[in-house]
Amino acid sequence: MKSAPYLLSLPALLLFGAIVIIPLVMTVLLSFHDWGQYKGIEPVFVLKNWHEVFTDSYFLEMFWRTFRIAFFVTLLAAVLGAPEAYILNRMKSPWRGLFLLVILGPLLISVVARTLGWALLFGGNSGLINKALVSMGLISAPLPFMFTETGVIVALTHVLMPYMVLAVWAALQRLDPQIENAAVALGAGPFTVLRRIVLPQVMPGILSGAIIVFALAASAFATPAIIGGRRLKVASTLAYDEFLNTLNWPLGAAVAVLLLVALVAIVVGASRLVERRYAQVFG
Amino acid sequence: MAFLSLEGLSKHFGTHVAVDGLTLAVEKGEFVSLLGPSGCGKTTTLQMIAGFVEPSGGAIRLEGRDLLAVKPAKRGLGIVFQSYALFPHMTVAENVAFGLEMQGVAAAERTRRVGETLELVGLGTFAGRYPRQMSGGQQQRVALARALVIRPQILLLDEPLSNLDAKLREEMQIELRQIQRTVGTTTILVTHDQAEAMALSDRLVVMNHGRAEQIGPPHEAYERPATPFVASFLGRTNLVNGTTVRPEKIWFATSGLAGKVRTRIFQGNHWLYQIETADGLVTVIRQNTGEAMPGEGEAVHLAWAAT
Amino acid sequence: MSRNGPIALIYHTLFVIFMLAPILVVCFVAFTPEGYLSFPTDRWSLRWFYAIGRYPEFISAFWRSLWLGALSSAIAVAFSVPAALAIGRHRFRGRDAMTALFMSPLMIPHVVLGIAFLRFFTELGLGGTFVGLVLAHIVVVLPFALRLTLASAVGLDRSIEHAAISLGASDRTVLRRITLPLVLPGLISGWALAFINSFDEVTMTVFIAAPGTETLPVRMFLYIQDNIDPLVTSVSACVIAITAAALIALDRAYGLERLLVGRSVDGR
Ligand SMILES: Nc1ncnc2c1ncn2[C@@H]1O[C@H](COP(=O)(O)OP(=O)(O)OP(=O)(O)O)[C@@H](O)[C@H]1O
Ligand SMILES: [Mg+2]
Numbered sequence A: 001m002k003s004a005p006y007l008l009s010l011p012a013l014l015l016f017g018a019i020v021i022i023p024l025v026m027t028v029l030l031s032f033h034d035w036g037q038y039k040g041i042e043p044v045f046v047l048k049n050w051h052e053v054f055t056d057s058y059f060l061e062m063f064w065r066t067f068r069i070a071f072f073v074t075l076l077a078a079v080l081g082a083p084e085a086y087i088l089n090r091m092k093s094p095w096r097g098l099f100l101l102v103i104l105g106p107l108l109i110s111v112v113a114r115t116l117g118w119a120l121l122f123g124g125n126s127g128l129i130n131k132a133l134v135s136m137g138l139i140s141a142p143l144p145f146m147f148t149e150t151g152v153i154v155a156l157t158h159v160l161m162p163y164m165v166l167a168v169w170a171a172l173q174r175l176d177p178q179i180e181n182a183a184v185a186l187g188a189g190p191f192t193v194l195r196r197i198v199l200p201q202v203m204p205g206i207l208s209g210a211i212i213v214f215a216l217a218a219s220a221f222a223t224p225a226i227i228g229g230r231r232l233k234v235a236s237t238l239a240y241d242e243f244l245n246t247l248n249w250p251l252g253a254a255v256a257v258l259l260l261v262a263l264v265a266i267v268v269g270a271s272r273l274v275e276r277r278y279a280q281v282f283g
Numbered sequence B: 001m002a003f004l005s006l007e008g009l010s011k012h013f014g015t016h017v018a019v020d021g022l023t024l025a026v027e028k029g030e031f032v033s034l035l036g037p038s039g040c041g042k043t044t045t046l047q048m049i050a051g052f053v054e055p056s057g058g059a060i061r062l063e064g065r066d067l068l069a070v071k072p073a074k075r076g077l078g079i080v081f082q083s084y085a086l087f088p089h090m091t092v093a094e095n096v097a098f099g100l101e102m103q104g105v106a107a108a109e110r111t112r113r114v115g116e117t118l119e120l121v122g123l124g125t126f127a128g129r130y131p132r133q134m135s136g137g138q139q140q141r142v143a144l145a146r147a148l149v150i151r152p153q154i155l156l157l158d159e160p161l162s163n164l165d166a167k168l169r170e171e172m173q174i175e176l177r178q179i180q181r182t183v184g185t186t187t188i189l190v191t192h193d194q195a196e197a198m199a200l201s202d203r204l205v206v207m208n209h210g211r212a213e214q215i216g217p218p219h220e221a222y223e224r225p226a227t228p229f230v231a232s233f234l235g236r237t238n239l240v241n242g243t244t245v246r247p248e249k250i251w252f253a254t255s256g257l258a259g260k261v262r263t264r265i266f267q268g269n270h271w272l273y274q275i276e277t278a279d280g281l282v283t284v285i286r287q288n289t290g291e292a293m294p295g296e297g298e299a300v301h302l303a304w305a306a307t
Numbered sequence C: 001m002s003r004n005g006p007i008a009l010i011y012h013t014l015f016v017i018f019m020l021a022p023i024l025v026v027c028f029v030a031f032t033p034e035g036y037l038s039f040p041t042d043r044w045s046l047r048w049f050y051a052i053g054r055y056p057e058f059i060s061a062f063w064r065s066l067w068l069g070a071l072s073s074a075i076a077v078a079f080s081v082p083a084a085l086a087i088g089r090h091r092f093r094g095r096d097a098m099t100a101l102f103m104s105p106l107m108i109p110h111v112v113l114g115i116a117f118l119r120f121f122t123e124l125g126l127g128g129t130f131v132g133l134v135l136a137h138i139v140v141v142l143p144f145a146l147r148l149t150l151a152s153a154v155g156l157d158r159s160i161e162h163a164a165i166s167l168g169a170s171d172r173t174v175l176r177r178i179t180l181p182l183v184l185p186g187l188i189s190g191w192a193l194a195f196i197n198s199f200d201e202v203t204m205t206v207f208i209a210a211p212g213t214e215t216l217p218v219r220m221f222l223y224i225q226d227n228i229d230p231l232v233t234s235v236s237a238c239v240i241a242i243t244a245a246a247l248i249a250l251d252r253a254y255g256l257e258r259l260l261v262g263r264s265v266d267g268r
Helices: A004-030 A048-055 A057-089 A093-108 A111-122 A128-135 A149-173 A177-185 A190-218 A222-228 A235-246 A249-282 B042-050 B092-102 B107-120 B136-148 B166-183 B194-200 B218-223 B228-233 C006-029 C047-052 C056-089 C095-106 C110-124 C130-155 C158-166 C171-200 C216-226 C230-253 C256-262
Strands: A034-036 A040-042 B004-013 B016-026 B031-035 B057-062 B077-080 B154-158 B186-191 B203-208 B211-216 B238-240 B243-245 B250-253 B257-266 B270-277 B280-287 B299-304
Touching: A004 A249, A004 C056, A004 C095, A004 C110, A004 C130, A034 A249, A048 A057, A048 A249, A057 A093, A057 A149, A057 A190, A057 A235, A057 A249, A057 C006, A093 A149, A093 C006, A093 C230, A093 C256, A111 A128, A111 A149, A111 A222, A111 C006, A111 C216, A111 C230, A149 A190, A149 A222, A149 C006, A177 A190, A190 A249, A222 A235, A222 C216, A235 A249, A235 C110, A249 C110, B004 B042, B016 B042, B016 B057, B016 B211, B031 B042, B031 B194, B042 B077, B042 B154, B042 B186, B077 B136, B077 C158, B092 B107, B092 B136, B107 B136, B107 B166, B136 B166, B166 B194, B186 B194, B194 B218, B203 B218, B203 B228, B211 B218, B211 B228, B238 B280, B250 B280, B257 B280, B270 B299, C006 C230, C047 C230, C056 C095, C056 C130, C056 C171, C056 C216, C095 C130, C110 C130, C130 C171, C158 C171, C171 C216, C171 C230, C171 C256, C216 C230, C230 C256
Parallel strands: B031 B186, B031 B203, B077 B154, B154 B186
Antiparallel strands: A034 A040, B004 B016, B004 B057, B203 B211, B238 B243, B250 B299, B257 B270, B257 B299, B270 B280
């Protein structure tokens, strides 16, 4: 009887041990191997790649850019997505379901297709957005979007927005609608209700959404690869280049492992903070 | 020899003692209730009889045979769970037929017995419905039919009526008692409702902290409670002059314990009084016979029969 | 429930435009009659949809993606069911660590997984094979399958199984007649969610797919890397249309919210 749960989970455990743990350990080891243009990968133990990653300002700047993009994407998603989730939650029955489908649906549409849409909208100087902005007289010269951080941030915000709306929406579902009415009955205006009653209660939802969006933005690949191109590298596109173009696998592995470690540290740290902050109230 | 006997039955969860040396002998055809406050170990006791919880100590015997050696699936007990535990993906008829199917009863015989049992619980026309299409009381009767149809040696009922509203509960109590009388199945009912236990059972087992405080017929437990806990659990009590007296056994007299009416509440068929006396607050219940009764603030004297 | 004010509705409209614009743009451009990227103004044309037929690698990549998604999701569900029963219904040492392990593919960047699998499969001689793709996809979709099977395992009332046992059912009968039918809706929605995620996966797959084993998103991604032309918009438009149809069907069947928020799926 005592061994039943272990027996039941054994197949999945074996599977994960064989094709998750072993490959990850191999990747960490790979990052310590040597590599040369002509000799290829040499299975020796050197700190060369790590030394390079930590001292070369190119890598420093690239990681800094990766997390800067992730930060702004998270901020935009929270600031834009949370109000939308609230509005959605206040809608009447058929509209609510319809717009939930419209806003969450893109989550399931291929990232490549969605990013292609942004590439078309940005489209160099002739892109639709610039044409619209110029014709409205808001700008005089076209703004560069393709191959810029701004472009990557806008497209990634769009790609990851559903996760934020989903997280806030889930928090709103747990909210007792009577509490808002109680506050109104006590004489609170709509803005006060929003700020003092609703926001504190959905804050855990916003924060957990932010953690998800941040993690996905920092590890995003297809969107920065298409919008940023060769010119604007982030951690994952750089690792891709090292692996499939330069063929310097050990260096690519070091970049990838560093990305993983940094991300796990940030996500775990942030989750702890959020949990500690809200455990007393919502535990 | 008793039909079902629990001998020094115990259950520990870690350091917590849920059931503590419970000994009980149930006769064939008897209706016994396990009564006690929440967490006193009633469900645990029932689950040990059913075989879903393994006892830490003691024995359970059915007609002298060791029941603990029998697998839960082979004990042949009928169980009505607190949540009913109906199979949501099966119709009422399929639910009731399930046990017969497990016994390998032939299809024709099965249909006949399912129909019969559904008639017995008054659900003859509901055979094709799914549980979610029925009210709480109807679901409860399906659960009862499902347990009865296999003609169990013992029927175990875990708070089967606690989810129902007061009126429906009363109706179901009467129905349950009638069905039990007709079929004659030995029944053990778990409840924390003392009125329900007294109304239905031949004998009560009043439990507290995993122990049986008193085992006996309802009126005996009520009239001659073995411990202060039993006295207070089976209805209101007053402690006056060092003896416990039931509120309805006290009347207003011209002499006796002096006091003043603090509150008077009308409850339809009776009046509920709180009287301030030198011995503290005393609760008095008087039948509403239409006569004038003392009002709030009036001085009164209380009398009761010596026991 | 109070109504939304005009400002809220304007905001909502802009938000919906933001969410839909890139998707609609792709679909519009796909209908251009010209040989270059442009909006169809006076004339609509299907020429770029017909053009897909001349690129068999898109067609075969589409079928490969379908098979890959169906197969890896089914296997992931098969692994999830016993694991979900263990995690959802037992308290045991290492339970939390095990749950974290099974959910970890959600947290590990897919680039890292791609690199790890590339190295691992190359060593094993599985580099660029369909088998390798299936193994890798099982891992990345398993958290989705597990989450929904777990929800239905937790939502299952233990006493329902006890009731069946008390009526004389054997362990196998309980599993077959009671437990599995009750968790089935959870399994199906878990499979569907896993399938969608496999079908869309590009980051990890781009590392481990070879020219003969490219999936549709990988083929589209590599194509865009070289040049963006109306062909890839028509392919994307097809993908969007298929996804939208699947989405509406899923929403009708289970409710998209339940699928994505991962609410417990009961036996109904
Ligand atoms: N699986 C378990 N693990 C640990 N403690 C348990 C377990 N099951 C029951 N207990 C404890 O044993 C005691 C008795 O529980 P039991 O369920 O038998 O109470 P009960 O009399 O049926 O109460 P209620 O009227 O609330 O249903 C309780 O204190 C409970 O917390
Ligand atoms: Mg109980």
